[in-house]
Amino acid sequence: MRPTSAGVADADKRLTERLRFAPDTGHIMLFDQRMLLMHGFSMAELRRELVERLGSDMARGVFTRLGYQQGLADHRRIRDAFGDDVATAVSLGPRLRDMEGYVRNTPLEVRFNQEAGEFFGDFTWTSSWEAEAHLQQFGISGSPACWMNVGYATAFATSAFGQPLLVREVECVAMGHARCRAVIRPVAEWPQAETDLHFMQVEDFVDPPMQRRTADEAGEGEVGFEAVSPLEHELVGASTAFNSVVYLLKRVGQTDATVLFLGESGVGKERFSRALHQIGPRADGPFVSLNCAAIPHDLVEAELFGVDRGAFTGASVSRPGRFERAHGGTLFLDEIGSLPLHAQGKLLRALQEREVERVGGSQVRKVDVRIVAATNEDLRRAVAEGRFRADLFFRLNVFPIRIPPLRDRREDIPLMLGVFVERFGRRFGKRIRGITRNALDALWHYDWPGNVRELENMVERAVILADADGALDVHHLFSGGEVTDWQSFSVLPSGDVVARGDGTAAQSAPDADATGAAAQLLAQGRSLVEIEEAVIRAALDRHGGKLSAAARELGLGRGQMQYRVARMRRRSNPPA
Structure with a gap:
């Protein structure tokens, strides 16, 4: 061409x-x-x-x-x-x-x-x-x-x-x-x-992970590991939103400061925390994580600080808690907002004094850990409502980093898609050759309530369902109950209205679909102006009146959308 x-x-x-x-x-x-x-x-x-x-x-x-x-x-x-x-x-x-x-x-x-x-x-x-x-x-x-x-x-x-x-x-x-x-x-x-x-902003701020090679792949005398391409790393992105997070991560990475990751569920808070650990001065130490929401309230203290033998029924042996196990490294406390109040006070003391006592014990044990916490909750509101201690909040909120949701960094979807397809194709021994246009459109317009975790799960499922040497299609990706009716009609920059499927229709007859939809609308006596205005109103309703989001769904620029909305209002309210 x-x-x-x-x-x-x-x-x-x-x-x-x-x-x-x-x-x-x-x-x-x-x-x-x-x-x-x-x-x-x-x-x-x-x-x-x-x-x-x-x-x-x-x-x-x-x-x-x-x-x-x-x-x-x-x-x-x-x-x-x-x-x-x-x-x-x-x-x-x-x-x-x-x-x-x-x-x-x-x-x-x-x-x-x-x-x-x-x-x-x-x-x-x-x-x-x-x-x-x-x-x-x-x-x-x-x-x-x-x-x-x-x-x-x-x-x-x-x-x-x-x-x-x-x-x-x-x-x-x-x-x-x-x-x-x-x-x-x-x-x-x-x-x-x-x-x-290495020179792209497919982030290489963490050394590429190592991947074991088979004996056949490794030559005589060679170490059986090789560096994985940065594209295969857990964290990839090139959007401004992603790079802003990376900038903050790099700034705080070489310090020992407490970091609080904020963001919706599934945005990758634990993965960012692991990256922070790997680029920091404690990279050679352990990385220990605890999901505070997954531990029963009466067992949280035992998980954090450990248990001495005989502390309670069933405690037949002494065991260290997460603080002791993370000594010299990083302790990641996920969903910190769900920590019960009685444990919040003891956590605050451990952070201030850098020492812990096991449940049922009396020996004070010094601990040297870096605290990294994460939450998808508004901790300031929790403090105002009395559900979270203000002093603990200020102790944790030393260096907050907000990780944007996937819908605010859609430019990163193709890069992450490539990573996940390659990973799961290798895991399942299946080669995937590409992705259909409809599937890519559906991914772009989807609202991503589950963020990166949801994308990863969808790609894993799609690779399982797709044929070897085939392409991923909408029905492979959106087969878990996700709503995929992202678009029924599209307004082109020329002003023409064209029918577009939700990706579930057959790929082989897009012209037939468009012709059928147009024939149905014409049979109802609708004019082109009426169809366009109905589509614009529907898009605005779907997105709560937000012009940019509605314009994106219709394939328009914001300026084009503003022009059409203004023209529509002039028609509805002509000058006297």
């Missing part, structure tokens, strides 16, 4: 219509985001200084992640304005990057099959400001230098395709080539992909 001159002209028209210059207010707006018209030479000077101060590897990471964020943001706005179609994104994304002044993209070959998980792109990049700046400042390089553009293209393609893709620059002007050239493939198809992913 190569763009024609007519295709380029159409892309230019669609994109330039979204660009606004307002010098009187000091704003340049592309879609609904503010842009900055920067001096290229000053950006190049910043790049040079970072390379000299941080070294090439760290500077490359900074600029690759910066490009990654830009790619995610640009695809999100193209999707909101023009819909979720991959072909549309593939045609508009590179052209948008051209207009932003970073590089000139020329597709040599682009082919993809979303259901089969297949993607291949071959692009030439000319007029790359990065390559030109690097060549001018450092001379011929031994490695490619278009770091921002690699990050941008990787993020944009991954977000558009819905599965982890990786862009690798195979030729670069900074290396003495006549042009820059980049190839896009799924991560799994690249050898040594972890080398490139």
Whole structure:
């Protein structure tokens, strides 16, 4: 697939219509985001200084992640304005990057099959400001230098395709080539992909976990473990919300401060706490966890502080509690808000004095632990209602970190989907080739009450149900009673209303479904205006009047939605 001159002209028209210059207010707006018209030479000077101060590897990471964020943001706005179609994104994304002044993209070959998980792109990049700046400042390089553009293209393609893709620059002007050239493939198809992913904001703030190899896989004299790609780590993400959490985690990680994780059930509080332990000074010590909500109230103290023999009926042996077992390491107290009041006082004393007494014992035992707590409850409200001690709350609330729900970081779904599909495919010995467009749409629009835990469970179930070498579909993912009627009709930017299934209908006849729905509406005597207004009202009702959420469901940008709502109100209340 190569763009024609007519295709380029159409892309230019669609994109330039979204660009606004307002010098009187000091704003340049592309879609609904503010842009900055920067001096290229000053950006190049910043790049040079970072390379000299941080070294090439760290500077490359900074600029690759910066490009990654830009790619995610640009695809999100193209999707909101023009819909979720991959072909549309593939045609508009590179052209948008051209207009932003970073590089000139020329597709040599682009082919993809979303259901089969297949993607291949071959692009030439000319007029790359990065390559030109690097060549001018450092001379011929031994490695490619278009770091921002690699990050941008990787993020944009991954977000558009819905599965982890990786862009690798195979030729670069900074290396003495006549042009820059980049190839896009799924991560799994690249050898040594972890080398490139190291520079992406697929977070590598924790050392990759180790995976045992079989005797056949490990050569003679080799250790039978190998590093797992960062994509296979429990924590992946590239959204602004995810990166904000990671930033706070890194800041507090090297300290011994008490951390309180806040967030809904299933957002990954325990996984973040384990990551915090691994990057902290106690990484070599134990990580001990206790779910306070899972322990009967009369046994909480025994679990926390231990039991001496004979303390109560059945206590035939002495055993240490979680504090003692976590000595020198981290104690994670999940669902801390459910801790009974009588145990809260003793926990406070243990935190203040750093010592515990076992139930039924009299010996004071010194403990050295880092406390990490988590809750999905509003502890300030619990304090006001007398259910949680204020002094304990302030002792725990030293460094709070709020983990966003999955619905607020939907950009991370393709990355997590790739991790979970790979993990469960390996566990069950089954290869999954991709995911259908309808399934990806359903995942995007689903409200995720169970957050990341729910996504993980859904993918595990889907991999079990799907055929080997097949694609995950809606009926594989949403087979546990989840509500999947995310969309009945979609309003296109042109104003046309088209029928869209909830993903449970057969994939082979979308045109027939649309024709049938349209025929039914026409038979009722409905006009296009009436259909559009009914759809808009339904979307607003479903989302409590929230314009952004309703617009996203209808495949519209917020500005388009505001225009249609205003037009609808003018029709309902014409001027006298």
